[in-house]
Amino acid sequence: MAVEAGCYNFGLAMARATQEASSIPPEVLARYEPVIGLETHVQLKTATKIFCACSARFGDPPNRNTCPVCLGLPGALPVLNRRALELAVKAALALHCTVEERSRFARKNYFYPDLPKGYQISMYELPLATRGWLEIEHDGKTKRIGITRLHLEDDAAKGMHEGFPDSDRNTYIDFNRGGVPLIEIVSEPDIRSPEEAHAYLTALKQILLYTEVSDCNMEEGSLRCDANVSVRRHGEQNFGTKTEVKNLNSFRYLVHALEYEIERQVQTLESGGTIAQETRLWNVAAGRTEPMRSKEYAHDYRYFPEPDLLPVHATKAMLARVRAEMPELPAARRARFVRDYGITPYDAGVLTATRELADYFEQTVRAGAAAKTASNWIQTELLRRLNASGEEIAASRIRPEALAELIALVERGEVTAASGKAIFAKMFETGKPAGRIAAEDGHRQIQDAGEIERACREVIKKNPDQTAKYRAGNEGVFKFLVGQVMRATRGQANPQVVNEALRRLLAAK
């Protein structure tokens, strides 16, 4: 979560930096309201492709995972992957969609070298699920974004246009990705700013990760996003002409491209022009959206029902099976953390950012740590160090039980808070238990009243002037004397015991 927020700020900064000199004044921009809908393609976490038994693994040698079905060889017949259907249904339920009792695959016809069949198997007039919603949080407010539809389809192969000696003449095709299962999730045009779009994608990704529908790895193409964008004057009821912006394959590009496209449209309208309904590509290097060459999108896809596949029935038995494996979703878990652990909604939001982090927190509490204390340790020490080292929480050498042990040492006063942090750092590096580090590195707090009293007597003897001042009523000197005792004990004396002993000894004479 923190990492993404970082990218996002970076995106905004970059967007500002690359704005052209002709950039329109903010007060003009403010007269317009952006209207945005997102189409998100998500690769499902299956072992095999959607219509054949080839592995869906990423990163295998080119074309290793191919067969007559996904190579589009004549006579090959597709058979739907049960798990792909279940995961799509799971995503639909998590997004509050109505899963249609009966849906149907359709052929979307077009020619491209990465599409061996000459058509994509998608869903058209009878999608798998419709009419859902997703809650986003932005600016401290909660807003509901509608989901128009969610459907299943197969992915295209990967064309490699560069990096070969003859790349000026040829394109190389790897069909490993061809036929892996995707869901397309289409939002309603309910999004009103690039920031809301970012919040939508964040919330969507979080739900897909919680439900284990997808690994949402954007670098590997498991999560891809296109946007429909238009602008209109505030108060206007009708939508303006929209453009479709493609190639928004990171949170940063999404925000950056939307900001650019909104400004471009406003600028066009302000200078008396009209918006052409077209598909535009986000050009990462140039930092702007550019129209795709007309032929690339002037398609008539001639959809028709896929004759090789039966309609899909989302049976009651399947829905029940999928519901049974549905985990607690982020929003519910956030609410429960606030209610059951008495932590703030903000803290609950941070701790439920990922399922792994939320599990970690709950395991720490179950191992005996107080919820608020565990929340603080995790948010400050653990997340800070994980962010710095770029590690996932699953890889952390400090297991929840070990963190609970450290918290107990500090709570019982056996080590100071400062020592606790030092011990934590060492645990993070070595994975050694807190108790052992405390003993080995001499972090154990001195609790022994006799030992502390000896140290106090010593300090009093060494500082007759200050002692006299205190006795004359100068309370400010007391702090200095405590400091001297702490120094003499290398910071390991229990401050409470030091306080009591000093007061008693100073009052005695």
Place this chain on the structure above:
Amino acid sequence: MKITREDVLRVAELANLELTESELSTYGAQLASILSYCEKLNELDTKNVEPLAQILESGAAGADKDQAPDGGERQHLRNDAPRDAGIIREVVRRAPDGLDAEPAYFRVPKVIDR
């Protein structure tokens, strides 16, 4: 059914076909004849008939919506278990411009506007 020259040109364009003048008229006539034949279906009254996209689906009408008699689901689904088809070398070898080597690639002319 009337098929215009423009209809044939459009269908040919979508199918990536370049037709000669004589082919245009031949295919135009054939398309018109096929479509006229199919128009016969319009003579039937289908007011109370559900549209059917797949002939195998007809057996499902009225059946138990959830389960087939054998307790399984009515639809034919595949379990998510990988199986290596192991055909890639052979396919690449037979491809017009395949690279029968490791890594094995299919090669096509650079993708350009047509």
